[in-house]
Amino acid sequence: MNNKNNHYDVIVIGGGITGAGVARDCAMRGLSVLLLERFDYTNGATGRNHGLMHSGARYAVTDKESATECIEENMILRKIASHCVEETDGLFITLPEDDLGYQKTFVEACRAAGIRADIIDPAEARIMEPSVNPDLIGAVRVPDASIDPFRLTVANVVDAQLHGADSLNYHEVTELIISQNRVVGVKARDMYTGEVKEFYADVTINAAGIWGMLIARLAGITINMFPAKGALLIFGHRVNKMVINRCRKPANADILVPDDTVCVIGTTSDRVPIETVDDMRVTDEEVRVLLAEGEKLAPSLATTRILRGYAGVRPLVAADNDPSGRSISRGIVCLDHEERDGMAGFITIVGGKMMTYRLMAQIATDMACSKLGKNAVCETATTPLPGSEQQKPASGKQAFAINAAEGRHGTFASKIKYESDTDRAMVCECEGVSVAEIRYAVENQHVPNLVSLRRRTRVGMGTCQGKLCACRAASLLGRFSGNIAKAQCDLAQFLDERWKGVKPVAWGSALREAQLTATIYQGLCGLDKAIARKEDEK
Amino acid sequence: MATTQLTSISDHNFEQCLKCSICTVYCPVAAVNPAYPGPKQAGPDGERYRLKDPKFFDEALKLCLNCKRCEVACPSDVRIGDLIQQARMKHKSYRPKMRDMMLASTDLVGTMATMVAPITNFTLGLKPVKAVMHGVMAIDKHRTFPAYSQQKFEAWFNKNARDYQNTFAKHVSYFHGCYVNYNFPQLGKDFVTVMNAVGYGVHLLEKEKCCGVAMIANGMYNQARKQGEVNMASMRKSIDQQRPVLTTSSTCTFTMRDEYPELLGINNDGVRDNLSLATRFLFQLVDEGKIKLAFRPEFKMRIAYHTACHMQRMGWAIYSTELLRMIPGLELIELDQNCCGISGTYGFKKENYETSQAIGETLFADIEAAKPDYVSTDCETCKWQIEMSTSVKVLNPISILAQALDIDATRRLNSSEWHRMDA
Amino acid sequence: MKFDTLIVGGGLSGLTCGIALAKRGKRVAIVAGGQNTLHFYGGSMELLGNVNGKDVDNPIEAIAQLNENHPYSKIGADSVAELAKKAKALLADVGIQTIGDATHNHYRITPMGTTKPAWLTIDGMATSDKADQLPWNKVSLVYLEGFIDYPIDFAANGIRQMGVQVETPTISLDCLKRARRSATEMRPTNLAKIFASTSAVAQLAQAINNSCGDADAVLIPAVLGIDNDDVCNMLKAQVNKPLFFLATLPPAVTGVRINAALRHYFQMLGGRYILGDTACKVVTNGDTVTEIRTTKLLDMPLQADNYVIATGSFMSRGLVADFEHVYEPLIGLDTNAPDDHEKWSQYGMMGDQPYMSYGVMTDGNFHPLKDGKTLTNAFAIGQILGGHNPVVMGDGTGVSMITALAVANQIK
Numbered sequence A: 001m002n003n004k005n006n007h008y009d010v011i012v013i014g015g016g017i018t019g020a021g022v023a024r025d026c027a028m029r030g031l032s033v034l035l036l037e038r039f040d041y042t043n044g045a046t047g048r049n050h051g052l053m054h055s056g057a058r059y060a061v062t063d064k065e066s067a068t069e070c071i072e073e074n075m076i077l078r079k080i081a082s083h084c085v086e087e088t089d090g091l092f093i094t095l096p097e098d099d100l101g102y103q104k105t106f107v108e109a110c111r112a113a114g115i116r117a118d119i120i121d122p123a124e125a126r127i128m129e130p131s132v133n134p135d136l137i138g139a140v141r142v143p144d145a146s147i148d149p150f151r152l153t154v155a156n157v158v159d160a161q162l163h164g165a166d167s168l169n170y171h172e173v174t175e176l177i178i179s180q181n182r183v184v185g186v187k188a189r190d191m192y193t194g195e196v197k198e199f200y201a202d203v204t205i206n207a208a209g210i211w212g213m214l215i216a217r218l219a220g221i222t223i224n225m226f227p228a229k230g231a232l233l234i235f236g237h238r239v240n241k242m243v244i245n246r247c248r249k250p251a252n253a254d255i256l257v258p259d260d261t262v263c264v265i266g267t268t269s270d271r272v273p274i275e276t277v278d279d280m281r282v283t284d285e286e287v288r289v290l291l292a293e294g295e296k297l298a299p300s301l302a303t304t305r306i307l308r309g310y311a312g313v314r315p316l317v318a319a320d321n322d323p324s325g326r327s328i329s330r331g332i333v334c335l336d337h338e339e340r341d342g343m344a345g346f347i348t349i350v351g352g353k354m355m356t357y358r359l360m361a362q363i364a365t366d367m368a369c370s371k372l373g374k375n376a377v378c379e380t381a382t383t384p385l386p387g388s389e390q391q392k393p394a395s396g397k398q399a400f401a402i403n404a405a406e407g408r409h410g411t412f413a414s415k416i417k418y419e420s421d422t423d424r425a426m427v428c429e430c431e432g433v434s435v436a437e438i439r440y441a442v443e444n445q446h447v448p449n450l451v452s453l454r455r456r457t458r459v460g461m462g463t464c465q466g467k468l469c470a471c472r473a474a475s476l477l478g479r480f481s482g483n484i485a486k487a488q489c490d491l492a493q494f495l496d497e498r499w500k501g502v503k504p505v506a507w508g509s510a511l512r513e514a515q516l517t518a519t520i521y522q523g524l525c526g527l528d529k530a531i532a533r534k535e536d537e538k
Numbered sequence B: 001m002a003t004t005q006l007t008s009i010s011d012h013n014f015e016q017c018l019k020c021s022i023c024t025v026y027c028p029v030a031a032v033n034p035a036y037p038g039p040k041q042a043g044p045d046g047e048r049y050r051l052k053d054p055k056f057f058d059e060a061l062k063l064c065l066n067c068k069r070c071e072v073a074c075p076s077d078v079r080i081g082d083l084i085q086q087a088r089m090k091h092k093s094y095r096p097k098m099r100d101m102m103l104a105s106t107d108l109v110g111t112m113a114t115m116v117a118p119i120t121n122f123t124l125g126l127k128p129v130k131a132v133m134h135g136v137m138a139i140d141k142h143r144t145f146p147a148y149s150q151q152k153f154e155a156w157f158n159k160n161a162r163d164y165q166n167t168f169a170k171h172v173s174y175f176h177g178c179y180v181n182y183n184f185p186q187l188g189k190d191f192v193t194v195m196n197a198v199g200y201g202v203h204l205l206e207k208e209k210c211c212g213v214a215m216i217a218n219g220m221y222n223q224a225r226k227q228g229e230v231n232m233a234s235m236r237k238s239i240d241q242q243r244p245v246l247t248t249s250s251t252c253t254f255t256m257r258d259e260y261p262e263l264l265g266i267n268n269d270g271v272r273d274n275l276s277l278a279t280r281f282l283f284q285l286v287d288e289g290k291i292k293l294a295f296r297p298e299f300k301m302r303i304a305y306h307t308a309c310h311m312q313r314m315g316w317a318i319y320s321t322e323l324l325r326m327i328p329g330l331e332l333i334e335l336d337q338n339c340c341g342i343s344g345t346y347g348f349k350k351e352n353y354e355t356s357q358a359i360g361e362t363l364f365a366d367i368e369a370a371k372p373d374y375v376s377t378d379c380e381t382c383k384w385q386i387e388m389s390t391s392v393k394v395l396n397p398i399s400i401l402a403q404a405l406d407i408d409a410t411r412r413l414n415s416s417e418w419h420r421m422d423a
Numbered sequence C: 001m002k003f004d005t006l007i008v009g010g011g012l013s014g015l016t017c018g019i020a021l022a023k024r025g026k027r028v029a030i031v032a033g034g035q036n037t038l039h040f041y042g043g044s045m046e047l048l049g050n051v052n053g054k055d056v057d058n059p060i061e062a063i064a065q066l067n068e069n070h071p072y073s074k075i076g077a078d079s080v081a082e083l084a085k086k087a088k089a090l091l092a093d094v095g096i097q098t099i100g101d102a103t104h105n106h107y108r109i110t111p112m113g114t115t116k117p118a119w120l121t122i123d124g125m126a127t128s129d130k131a132d133q134l135p136w137n138k139v140s141l142v143y144l145e146g147f148i149d150y151p152i153d154f155a156a157n158g159i160r161q162m163g164v165q166v167e168t169p170t171i172s173l174d175c176l177k178r179a180r181r182s183a184t185e186m187r188p189t190n191l192a193k194i195f196a197s198t199s200a201v202a203q204l205a206q207a208i209n210n211s212c213g214d215a216d217a218v219l220i221p222a223v224l225g226i227d228n229d230d231v232c233n234m235l236k237a238q239v240n241k242p243l244f245f246l247a248t249l250p251p252a253v254t255g256v257r258i259n260a261a262l263r264h265y266f267q268m269l270g271g272r273y274i275l276g277d278t279a280c281k282v283v284t285n286g287d288t289v290t291e292i293r294t295t296k297l298l299d300m301p302l303q304a305d306n307y308v309i310a311t312g313s314f315m316s317r318g319l320v321a322d323f324e325h326v327y328e329p330l331i332g333l334d335t336n337a338p339d340d341h342e343k344w345s346q347y348g349m350m351g352d353q354p355y356m357s358y359g360v361m362t363d364g365n366f367h368p369l370k371d372g373k374t375l376t377n378a379f380a381i382g383q384i385l386g387g388h389n390p391v392v393m394g395d396g397t398g399v400s401m402i403t404a405l406a407v408a409n410q411i412k
Helices: A017-028 A064-080 A101-112 A122-128 A149-162 A209-218 A284-297 A299-303 A337-341 A354-372 A400-415 A435-444 A450-457 A469-481 A484-505 A508-524 A527-537 B022-026 B038-052 B059-063 B069-073 B080-091 B098-104 B106-115 B117-125 B127-137 B153-160 B162-167 B177-183 B185-197 B213-217 B221-240 B250-264 B278-287 B309-314 B317-325 B350-370 B380-389 B397-404 B407-422 C012-023 C059-065 C071-075 C077-094 C152-161 C174-180 C188-194 C198-211 C230-238 C253-268 C396-410
Strands: A007-013 A033-036 A090-094 A118-120 A138-142 A145-147 A166-168 A171-178 A183-190 A196-206 A225-235 A243-246 A255-259 A262-266 A306-318 A332-336 A346-351 A426-428 B170-175 B200-204 B245-247 B275-277 B301-305 B330-334 B374-376 C002-008 C028-032 C106-109 C115-118 C120-122 C138-141 C165-167 C217-221 C243-246 C272-275 C279-285 C288-294 C303-309 C378-380
Touching: A007 A017, A007 A183, A007 A354, A017 A033, A017 A149, A017 A346, A017 A354, A033 A149, A033 A171, A033 A196, A064 A101, A064 A145, A064 A354, A090 A101, A090 A122, A101 A138, A118 A122, A122 A138, A145 A255, A149 A166, A149 A354, A149 A450, A171 A196, A171 A209, A196 A209, A196 A354, A209 A225, A209 A306, A209 A346, A225 A284, A243 A284, A255 A284, A262 A284, A284 A299, A284 A306, A284 A484, A306 A346, A306 A484, A306 A508, A332 A337, A332 A354, A337 A346, A346 A354, A400 A435, A400 B038, A426 A435, A426 A469, A435 A450, A435 A469, A450 A469, A450 A484, A469 A484, A469 C152, A484 A508, A484 A527, A484 C152, A508 A527, A527 C152, B022 B038, B022 B069, B022 C188, B038 B059, B038 B080, B059 B080, B069 B080, B069 B309, B080 B250, B098 B213, B153 B162, B153 B177, B153 B185, B153 B200, B162 B200, B170 B185, B170 B221, B177 B185, B177 B380, B185 B200, B185 B278, B185 B397, B185 B407, B213 B221, B213 B250, B221 B245, B221 B250, B245 B278, B250 B275, B250 B309, B275 B278, B278 B317, B278 B397, B301 B317, B301 B350, B301 B397, B309 B317, B317 B330, B317 B397, B350 B380, B374 B397, C002 C012, C012 C028, C012 C077, C012 C253, C012 C396, C059 C077, C071 C077, C071 C396, C077 C120, C077 C253, C077 C396, C120 C253, C138 C152, C152 C165, C174 C188, C174 C198, C188 C253, C198 C217, C198 C230, C230 C243, C253 C272, C288 C303
Parallel strands: A007 A033, A007 A196, A033 A166, A090 A243, A196 A346, B170 B200, B170 B245, B245 B275, B301 B330, B301 B374, C002 C028, C002 C303, C028 C272, C138 C165, C138 C217, C217 C243, C303 C378
Antiparallel strands: A090 A138, A118 A138, A171 A183, A183 A196, A225 A262, A225 A306, A243 A255, A255 A262, A332 A346, C106 C115, C279 C288
């Protein structure tokens, strides 16, 4: 920890992309910052979306302001986060059941928002993107892209730290310390040790997404938020090279995004009670909707293996003047609680999209700076994130895992040291993760457990969802972190977390894979006995 | 939604892979050469990454022998070997070397060599020549080229056998392959003997080109495709005349039946079902009671049968072994299924010699331990390798049959049979 | 092609049944569509390890507690006891020496350093008589440098929890240098191919002797003896302390050895093992099967008096689950699985997953049912049988061998 006396200029609550972005911006402006995250970075909505870098086209017709924000941030992220972005471009396709007349409205709205939108011939679209539904009657090409939220968030956290910030994951804020109508600090519980620590700050920024509603309640403040669950399915490999969208009013399951080695169809949208948001499970009804609609975008999805399903919760915010929640904004909401609720030293930044996290961070940091009387310019739009300082390194003839690591860590890949033959050994064969990359992640990227390790490296995210690599990675995690017993429990939790996503799609190859995984871990390895023994000790 | 998730067999069959890694147990190369990433990594794992970005193509895939033992072992029916070959075809950046082209152009080199066979055989065996080949051409000096015959099989056939083939009531065409034509006409002669004995006339194809297996292995896909088209055209003509096409080489058969459509995109519809290995053809005739075999009572032989890789992949070894088992005086030992390591031209290359011999080691030891009179296999390159690496000679099952049959008695059995049916 | 019995599926149950029949002089062919799940077994057979959440001491006695659909219930405890003896003898015949018997489970030591009840364990593997106690005071758990398919820290941790002192010396052998150079292929079975050479074994023995201080036993990963146990015995003879093997992650060397031993023995008895070919069509006539077609033998039907279906569970593709149904793909046999895919599994990976107990319906003699009627000359054996969860109950390999032998007995 950089800060010894537990007092900061700013405490940021929430380690999603917004909080990480705020922490970075604050730190770059010379503020002392503490970032607190209850679980792992990206555990909330940040890690549970499409991984789509919107061009803004999706919002062009309905919400010009959002669309403009999107395209501006889109262009910025290409520059500052190049190692997290894949410039795939996107298609908005019109199917026979859709109204081709909408295309014109769409293109005009895009152009008005400053989004390049080229109408292309369906025949050309079929060549450009062979997986697209061949029955399409119209197509528009837009600058959509694919972005990796895990890398993006971690890069922001790492850069915040490089600028002097402190960051703690697995620390849950249990209480806001309030003195004379001012939030002066927080109490946070270490999720592993149970220890409760106190931290103080002049300004506390609530960037906890949907959980921000609960954080605000700690200060007796009500924010009208509506948790909207969105379910998605991950397919086994890349079916499409470009993002495929439906050219119609936004609806269920109308976006198919190529992400790293896989592709993702989504989403659904359903209001859920706030009490349920910590354990989102994909329902069978959602699976059926996603498949039915997904097949319309790319028919081959009907016969492509599904790896897993997952669901996130969008933090939709109702305008303050409308407690009914009918007028939901997807725009950015930044609340100065001093002004709004008479609670000084407390800001909530919410709404928006992953796409616009940087802008959200800028807005919140501007507000914090003005409260602190600090006059500093925001430089996040021009300063590349760590890993993206240079253009992507040209991958030449080198080992598979080294190529894959470069894709994941950008220029930081050079910090992965392959000192022996064993360092080159492949831990996760599906995703090309080496022993050296695991060590790098454990030592540099806040990896208290196997799930975090997965988000940093993609270990266990491939076809088999961690069959052999989970055990290998857990062993290495135990060795590099020095806590072997915990790593063994982590292994069981990790497998269970993988299974949670597989269960909703447990048929076909996914079921076969699950049976083999159980045969190895429950049967051959007797992992169930290790867990039972652990429970006896408790 | 008629097909929704009812099947996961998309164009991307690699998705059926359960990552069980059983294939790696049976890969002969990965066990001995650490430069080769193994079938799982080179096949389904790598394919997923190559779909994301072709830069993930690994040149080390050329170390794959294309033996397809991984496919045979795979419990999930993943076409691992095909994935690897297709990736090589799609992504490779290297051009075939002069040496590879020479090794692969069996027809051209064979024709030239047969014309001057004694000189060729002499020169190919000379130490200085071998040293030049090892150094300049990168053909391993330990290798003895199969001797070239002075008379091509085709020439022998045209001179000695062609004329009386029309006297038979039933007919087949013979795809003899390069090896029979240039190096070992005796197998072709044995084939003619056996087929004639069971009442079939033998004919050559109008045009026969090398099946192209060596060209595929050496990256000469266009040349292989051209030759394949010629073969298919000739075979179609033969099949139109009610003459099925037979071979005595498992590799040629596999290449033309399966690799043509899978790898080269050659349409072999109509041919595939009428292109067979001689042992399968004969077994089926016996099994259906359409022919009868009479064996020489004094014939005694102890045979160790080696299942060639492509034979294993075709799943036809049982035809050859069941046919051999019909011979009363024959004692058959089925060797464990291991690759001999030669894989066509692979083992001839200097850089592969060590790997090649290391792969074959288990098989060679098994052969020596079995102490057979002969090894039998349906593949000619296995024959070279086994004869180069063990003390035992190798015979094709058809040659064994030719020795074991009482030719006259068999001929009588089948001609009388025919006449009776005719009457 | 005509045989007395045709077995579809070349794994543990198919081979066991094939050997039992071929030994009686029957003409038997096995069609195996690829390799099998023996490749995942770490050297022990389990008859019955756990019933109602409790470890079983005497599997034969515990059969009384099983429900009527369990394959053992159909056979009966007395017969299972008889067949279990035969199974052990059959393994000995093929060259696999085991310890253990059916009336008293011992415990195998897992790669995670836990113990699981076992029925038969390949001689030389580490075992214990008790669930939470090991027969040593101090062991040396040898780590081979670079070998990541052996979670040695977990094993050491688990063994320590049983009150045993553990040291974990790392051994770096010259003969493994080449293997370490491969990023993916330093697998147990590839190491076993290196340790097939006597000089590599001698190197290993010397390194073990140099590094195993005052431990009273040495445990090493089971990476020796892919063909037979000669090199295992050679190593034991050269190491100056008692030495035992510990299972690794798959592919398991011991499993590959059992598989090869069974297949060789079957072929030596004259059995035909058709590998890499898939039965794709079964022709039935009323209540009998008349022939089987395969994808590679094409127009050549395989015919027999009796047909044995030993194609395994989902992972072996003996059962198939698609979006809508669970079905048996070869003949369309009746299964005990519901049609709603939501019911096939439940949250909590280590729980008792319903799909694990799915299988084809049979009568008491393992004749399978199709459309509610028995196929009189067909049998189903091994993991394609439902009514038990092999990973929870610890009865997978037992069900495979016992049902195979039970059916072999019925075939005249």
